Amino acid sequence: MTESLRVPLTTAEVERIRNDFPILSRSVNGHPLVYLDTGATSQNPISVMEAEQEYYEQRNAAVHRGAHTLAAEATDLFEQARDKVAAFIGAADDEVVWTSNATEALNLVAYSIGNASLGRGGTDAARFRIGPGDEIVVTEMEHHANLIPWQELAARTGASLRYIPVTDDGELDMNAAAEIIGERTRVLAVAHVSNVLGTINPVPALVSLARATGADTFVVLDACQSVPHMPINVHALDVDFAAFSAHKMLGPTGVGALYGKSELLNAMPPFLTGGSMITVVTMDHAEFLPAPQRFEAGTQRVSQAIAFGAAVDYLSHIGMDRIQQWEEHLTQKALQGLADIPGIRVLGPGRGRPRSGLVAFDTAGVHAHDVGQFLDDRGIAVRVGHHCAQPVHRRFGVTASTRASFYLYNTEAEVDDLLNAVADVRPFFGVAQTTGAAGAR
């Protein structure tokens, strides 16, 4: 990551940043677009779109295959992008595997462990074998992408799935975590930041618990909502794997990344198999390349990876510490404003607690989809529903919530627009007088 200036982002600088994002100047339903749905997918700066366009105009070729100039240039750019993404998270180049998205990255780890458990991968892979008596530990706040692959792995191997519960404050119950994480724990899969609660989980403490058991435990971090929003160093965190998606950090859809410790990636059996990931193939046997190629079967997502590199350049130029600080500022403003609106209950840690740049809330007497429609009528884009995290909604007694999520291109004025609109929701639907406040906190 390039050195940031350590001067906080200002409103004037955010206005300049906004000029790099053409979509932010469009209007929606007669209002200027207020885009507060970065938690689902972020918008793209011109430099990211240009990187993809330049690739198609000048270099389009399959990487790691052709002997011609276009193929060589495409391969160079593809690998340079990997270097950029690796440096961005403090990893070595060969520790970053391209995937379609974070979901595929998490499935890759789960299926590779499953393949090892079937005896694939020989002696190198023996340490990944799990079965009856072993435990996979997740948390109650996981996105389905970091829950269902582990449910499936448990079902395939006979291992048990356990979860760390969430407290009323929307934080992990660390006393329970200390009891649950033990010598049977072979996988600990946890979100760094909850996509519903905004909670920043204590990864160092969780890793310490996992390392203290003496078991060969693989710590898998769902970094989808953290890598885009704060400085991250995967080596310092000492996680074994981490997954994230380009489209949540100014990059294109169709590409994500799996970080894995080099010695683990090189010992793990592949997930997808086919061309480009082998050394020798006979009619009944194949030998595999080292990581990362062993996990990159088939023709790769070249333009997207290159554009992902451009996104990382953009974020690094602004500085992740400054982006995190700006988001915190907007989030605290939103939390303060929402606390004053009757009938709004914020899910997750209250004001002053560690939190990332998203706020999900329940609106007493009004379904989240109606809230979303009402806000959209004013040009405000938010996410509504269960955000692919049904268990944590159930934990808080709701089936759906409204989520506003902030990024480096959002302004204080947009937070005001959100607060003004949310204040009008319950009166508009006629529930303000009939349903009591649900207890904002």
Ligand SMILES: Cc1ncc(COP(=O)(O)O)c(C=O)c1O
């Ligand atoms: C915490 C978290 N994990 C995983 C995912 C899945 O990301 P993708 O759909 O890009 O694979 C998301 C996306 O919403 C997320 O917020």
